[in-house]
Amino acid sequence: MHKLERKTYSISFAIPWLLIYGIFFVLPTLFSFYYAFTDWDLTSAKFSGFSNFVEMFNNPVFSTALANTAIFTILSIILKVAVSLALAMALYHCVASNFFRTIFFSPYVLSYIAIGVLFTAIMHPEIGVLNKALRAIGLDFLALNWLIEKGQVIYSLVFIDVWKSAGFHLAIFIAALQTIPSDMMESASIDGAGPWKKFRYITFPMLASAFNANVIFALIVGLTKFDLVFVTTGGGPGYYSEVLKTLVYKQFAMGRYGLATAGELIIFVIVITLTVTMRKFLDKREVEV
């Protein structure tokens, strides 16, 4: 590299970002490898070996939170990607695509506190709009106790998150669709390719990296979901909708800082492992497509 280039693109440009990121992101991450192994409360931190992890794994709420996080993550990835892909294909062929895109994206700018309260009203078992609508069209059996029934609540939370985020994933698909050269589609039509063939052999392969980005994004967001659960159900009823991050917060709020750090470290390991695995799997699949 030329000396002039090194001077022009000086490292000094990166220093403000590097400082803040280093102190408030990298440093606490490194700290967590120490504090997870301490009995840390407000005043002091004493080394305590693996005791936080033993306590965590022996806590029955932890297994509930782990299971709920798994259900939430898997279902939300599938639904967010499927719904947004279907919408993207519909918008791709629709003359009013900008109008609908604006509408579908809009819930993404709402805060989870607003959405949580809103859906508490919508999903009210007796007078909520959702159950009233379902009863009105004769689907009484679907009018459930959305946020109250213990076996139902985590699925309702998935539904709410898909409602909020589908438009975001849709925007990623639309951005990718805009990069498909139109002459590619035209020549496929001339060669006699039908809509399914065009989707299978042109559109879907061209969407591969957007698809992967959406899956990875939904994976990380799902595993670290906090706001939605905390404000909508607080992990309840009981612990039936507890997820890993809400459990960690509750331990933090009780002053069990060491235990909460251990919980964050467990989430850290899960996120890194699954993201790397998923990435490898998706990259392999992309080559095959």
Place this chain on the structure above:
Amino acid sequence: MKSRSLPYGQIVLIAVLSALSLLILVPFYLIFINSLKSPAEASELGLAFPSKLEWSNYSKVFEVADLPLAFTNSVVLTFSSVAIILISAAMAAFVIQRRKDGWSSALNVLVMLGLVVPPAIVPLYKVLSFFHLNGTILGVVLINVATRSPLSVFLANQFLKSISKEIDEAAIIDGCGKYKLFFRIVLPLMGPIMVTLFIFNSTFVWNDFMYVLYFLSSGKQMTLPLTMYLFTGQFGSMWNLVFANILIISAPLLIIYFFAQRFIIAGMTAGAIKG
């Protein structure tokens, strides 16, 4: 002039998409209409039009929920965080994208880690205490910058690929210094991606509930999402005021979004595709 009618397929498509849009629009309508009802009518949680429009609900909730203070805090928190994110991310991306050596690859690895690694929030307590930033807005500003900026650096980096390096070379030959080159020439060309990043980051920071819950949950530093959470806990049965509160905390972002939304796709075309 002959009017062109839409093909049959388009009409079906638009009908289906309109029906689906109701899933979004009805909840928005529900917020709006219930924010104008009397407490009794709002507690039915329905879609009916109110018998009398209670515009005073808005001023009432401002008073009861102590919104003016929270509103100011939210504005200060959001604008300072977003300003620092935008400028520091653009500068970092400039080095990462333009410079090709060990430094830029190392920085790039840090950015990639920041996209995946979940932030260690509890140990942040130690870091904030060290700088005496516990319970301060500045502390939460810095946390927001640290944890949310990697996405911005990444997207700005992708966008910079579309700005030719020849522009830099021409400017340097004309005797332009490095800072002048970046701030006067390159940064203005990054306008579209800056708007995208502005929308995304202001959405994330304005709506942030987690960091303020961890680090600002007491006293005078509260932001809108937190006051809304406390207000709902306390006055949850006053549905008209709760809905007015939702509308007040959502309106600023919805307004920004509707005016600037076309930039979202532009920014994503630059970034998300390359994954």
